Amino acid sequence: MLTISHLTKTFGGKTAVDDLSLHIAPGEICGFIGHNGAGKTTTIKACCGILTPDSGSIEIAGTSVAQDPIACKKSLAYIPDNPDLYEFLSGIQYLNFVADIYGVSQADRQRRIHQYAALFDLTDDLAQPVSSYSHGMKQKLAIISAWLHEPKLILMDEPFASLDFITRAELQNQVLQLQKNMPRTIVLVTHQLDEALLLGQSVTVMHELGKTETFDLSHIPYPRDLSSPELLRLREAVTEACRR
Numbered sequence: 001m002l003t004i005s006h007l008t009k010t011f012g013g014k015t016a017v018d019d020l021s022l023h024i025a026p027g028e029i030c031g032f033i034g035h036n037g038a039g040k041t042t043t044i045k046a047c048c049g050i051l052t053p054d055s056g057s058i059e060i061a062g063t064s065v066a067q068d069p070i071a072c073k074k075s076l077a078y079i080p081d082n083p084d085l086y087e088f089l090s091g092i093q094y095l096n097f098v099a100d101i102y103g104v105s106q107a108d109r110q111r112r113i114h115q116y117a118a119l120f121d122l123t124d125d126l127a128q129p130v131s132s133y134s135h136g137m138k139q140k141l142a143i144i145s146a147w148l149h150e151p152k153l154i155l156m157d158e159p160f161a162s163l164d165f166i167t168r169a170e171l172q173n174q175v176l177q178l179q180k181n182m183p184r185t186i187v188l189v190t191h192q193l194d195e196a197l198l199l200g201q202s203v204t205v206m207h208e209l210g211k212t213e214t215f216d217l218s219h220i221p222y223p224r225d226l227s228s229p230e231l232l233r234l235r236e237a238v239t240e241a242c243r244r
Contacts, residue, residue: 001027001028001060001153002023002024002058002059002185003058003059004020004021004047004056004057004058005056005057005058005059006019006057007019007020007053007055007210008054008055009042010054016037017039017046017210018210020206022204024187024202026061026185027184027185028202028218029179029186029188029199029202030185030201030202030203031188031196031199031203031204032188032189032190032196032204033203033204033205033206033238033242034242035242037208039210040206041157041189043206044078044155044187044189047065048155049072050078053066060075060076061152063075074102075151076152077145077146077147077149077151077154078146078154079142079154079157080159081159081161081162082162083138083142085142086130087130088129088131089129089130090129091126091128091130091133091141092113094130094141095109095113095144095148098149099113102148102149103149104148104149109148112148113126113144113148116143116148116178117144120144120174121140122140122141122144125137135162136163136167139159139163142159143159143175150182153184153185154186154187155187155189156189157189158189158190158191160172160192161190161191168195172199175199176199193235193238193239194226197224197231197234197238198224201218202214202215202216202217203217203234205238205242207244213241215238215241
């Protein structure tokens, strides 16, 4: 689904990503971790087309981001930590605005908005202005808007950061439920190892100089118990990889 080949990106002579190659399979949730400055956000922004690589290539479902950026942007969604939402709109107006951009039919958007808003417990708030939403509610709205056009790839850059523990856990469970009902390829950038272990079917540790280590968690069913022997073993192994 997502194939990154020999990606390099520099800023003013400083290398942010160096010769990175990575493949993420269709329908997979990949927890993407690494220390600050390893190049995680730069990689995600290059996949979105926000940043242009100095060299290398990125393909989404076989389509080159460089050669056909419009097609790629139609097939992906990007959720940052602090999404830019039009706060003068109501929640429902914002979702319809996003649906218009992606050409989602009236019937499909109504069905999806009803389904997703119910899942995220946001139905009663859609008539309210986005400016009145809490940070957690804004993240819920951003996630709903990301799924509206049924993208093949969803890139999430610290989407649960700055949330309290209860809201974070609630959103994590809701995303898993949404993924169960409508599987998508998800890249989840996070600084929280436990979050990557709870959600990811794989965890990729990004080091400097474009080197990565990937751990397979696809055999561990949901919901997961972080105190289980298997996850404790994986936590130790991933922690050791992060130290290297």
